[in-house]
Amino acid sequence: MGFGVSGLDEALAATEIQNEHSLLTATTQTRYPKPQTLLLIAGDVSGDINLARLACEVGRRHPDWTLWAVGGPHLRAAGLKMLGDSSGYGVIGFASALSILPRVLRLRRRVLRFLRSHRIDAAVLCDWGAFNGRLLPYLEERGIPVLYYFPPRSWQKTGDGGLGIAPFVSRVATPFEWSAKRLNEAGCGAEWIGHPLLETVRPLPPDSPKRAQLRRELDVPDGAKLIVLMPGSRDLELKYIAPHLAQAARLLHAKQEKPTAREVLHFVVAVPRGAAQRARRYFPARIKIVEGRATDGLMACDDAVVKSGTSTLEAAVACAPQVVVYDGPKLMRAQYRLTGMRRKVPLVAMPNIILEREAVPELLGDDCRAETIARELSQLLSDNDKRARISNDYSAVRRALGEDLPFSATGRTAQMLDEMLCGN
Numbered sequence: 182m183g184f185g186v187s188g189l190d191e192a193l194a195a196t197e198i199q200n201e202h203s204l205l206t207a208t209t210q211t212r213y214p215k216p217q218t219l220l221l222i223a224g225d226v227s228g229d230i231n232l233a234r235l236a237c238e239v240g241r242r243h244p245d246w247t248l249w250a251v252g253g254p255h256l257r258a259a260g261l262k263m264l265g266d267s268s269g270y271g272v273i274g275f276a277s278a279l280s281i282l283p284r285v286l287r288l289r290r291r292v293l294r295f296l297r298s299h300r301i302d303a304a305v306l307c308d309w310g311a312f313n314g315r316l317l318p319y320l321e322e323r324g325i326p327v328l329y330y331f332p333p334r335s336w337q338k339t340g341d342g343g344l345g346i347a348p349f350v351s352r353v354a355t356p357f358e359w360s361a362k363r364l365n366e367a368g369c370g371a372e373w374i375g376h377p378l379l380e381t382v383r384p385l386p387p388d389s390p391k392r393a394q395l396r397r398e399l400d401v402p403d404g405a406k407l408i409v410l411m412p413g414s415r416d417l418e419l420k421y422i423a424p425h426l427a428q429a430a431r432l433l434h435a436k437q438e439k440p441t442a443r444e445v446l447h448f449v450v451a452v453p454r455g456a457a458q459r460a461r462r463y464f465p466a467r468i469k470i471v472e473g474r475a476t477d478g479l480m481a482c483d484d485a486v487v488k489s490g491t492s493t494l495e496a497a498v499a500c501a502p503q504v505v506v507y508d509g510p511k512l513m514r515a516q517y518r519l520t521g522m523r524r525k526v527p528l529v530a531m532p533n534i535i536l537e538r539e540a541v542p543e544l545l546g547d548d549c550r551a552e553t554i555a556r557e558l559s560q561l562l563s564d565n566d567k568r569a570r571i572s573n574d575y576s577a578v579r580r581a582l583g584e585d586l587p588f589s590a591t592g593r594t595a596q597m598l599d600e601m602l603c604g605n
Contacts, residue, residue, distance in 0.1 A: 216245040217302040217602055220325075221256065222292070222316070224267045224309030226414060226453050227491040228331065229253035231377050231591075232307045235330065236261055238595040249301075251292060254454050265291055267309070268455075269415065285312065292316065296323055303351075303602055307331050310343065317349035326351040328598055332371075335360040336534050341367075351601055354594040356582065357535075372597065375583020376494070377590040384500035384575075385480045395481035400469055405447040406562060408433075409478040409501070412463070413488040414456040421508045423463035426450075426486055428551030430468060433558065444562065449482075451475040484561050486554060489529045493541070497532040497578040502571050504542050504557045505530040508549040517546065532578045540574040 219239070223232040233255035236248055240260075250261040253268040265288045270281055289312065296319060303326045306313040310333025320327055327350045334343030335355045343360075344367040346353070353371035355361050364371035385392040401407045410430065412423040430448045437446055450470040452460045457472045464470060471478065475492060479485060479499035487493050489507040496503040507529065508514075517523065528534050530543050542557050544550075561567065583590065 218247040218300060219303050220301050221250045221305045222313055223252040223307040224270050224312055228307040228309060229255045232256060233259040234377055234591050235594055238591050264295055301325050305330055321349045326601055329353045330594055352597050354597055374593040375586045375590045378495055378498045379582055379584060380589050380591060382476050382495055382498040392481050395477045399449050401447045405445040406483040407481060408446055408448050409482040409485040410448060410450045411487045411492050414453040418488055419459055422488055422506060425549055425551050425554060427464045429554035432551055432555040449478055451478040484558060494531045497575045500572055500575050502561050502568050506544045506549045508546055514546050535578050535581045536574060
């Protein structure tokens with residue numbers, strides 16, 4: 182989540198889509214016994230990761246089921262039959278959304294044609310409300326039951342945002358307890374299943390052999406402080422965030438070269454798969470860039486600078502002190518100011534939203550500048566009391582994510598799917 186509004190949702194809502202309803206005029210399909218055929222749809226990187234993990238669990242339980250997917254590299258790597266690629270479709274801001282709108286509409290038409298020509302026993306939708314939400318009426322018309330994994334705006338604690346899915350879904354698996362309560366009050370069969378980050382990320386003690394191994398793999402010199410920089414993967418994010426992170430690293434490098442410096446800092450840039458080459462243009466050769474190892478970096482680091490989004494939760498689960506950043510083009514900043522989004526959404530980092538206060542610093546827009554980032558990092562590195570407070574706050578965040586639940590998010594969601602389709 183950036184600090185703008187959902188541009189894709191606005192763009193789709195403003196676009197008249199003609200003749201698509203006619204693609205789905207066939208009679209409701211007949212239900213078949215196992216093996217089942219499922220359609221899974223995710224839009225952004227975190228959704229692709231979470232849905233791929235779920236697909237692997239479903240495949241383990243039911244190796245004879247057929248899984249189709251719209252998603253990115255993680256779903257593809259999981260071996261699903263790919264109906265479409267949604268990589269790069271997660272955008273922030275109306276202007277950015279307009280640039281991808283033709284591709285999104287083509288993908289939508291492809292999905293509708295697929296639904297007309299294939300028997301689908303269930304759909305599993307993951308977040309991406311601007312796209313998935315508009316498929317729900319068509320799925321209902323076809324009699325296809327829907328499990329919504331990570332419902333839209335699940336982080337929202339009040340208001341009616343995200344509740345419009347209620348009439349169209351069979352079950353909802355949501356990562357937040359308050360989200361399950363809101364959805365059940367709206368008529369959903371929702372369940373709090375916790376967050377799948379708890380399955381792959383954990384805090385590592387400073388003297389942990391695993392942490393030492395990860396630091397060696399990341400080429401961290403003995404005695405150095407590891408700072409992980411996470412600028413995101415979208416082109417706009419890299420363009421407007423990465424230069425500030427690179428300059429902040431330069432400022433801190435210059436500071437540590439002074440005779441009075443007491444610490445050696447080692448910087449590593451962590452980006453999703455396929456983004457390293459695009460990220461490299463913004464960072465000097467002396468800074469290592471790793472793909473697909475953000476979790477390792479966060480579990481091994483001393484501090485992190487993290488682009489606003491799911492990665493801020495990942496840092497909290499890993500107990501990595503962080504500075505949260507976001508920036509974009511002038512038009513996005515103007516949209517942010519003119520729509521009053523700062524008043525409507527006063528906190529953007531997920532740990533802060535969960536705790537309803539600023540537990541970790543947020544540097545957004547004009548505040549996302551190298552000097553400010555470097556200053557916040559320096560304070561974070563040296564202020565042990567602040568680090569202790571953040572650690573305590575992270576414990577509360579992990580509990581809110583379901584740390585004490587007796588099951589995993591992925592396992593329970595797969596079981597919910599079994600209950601829908603198999604009655605067990």
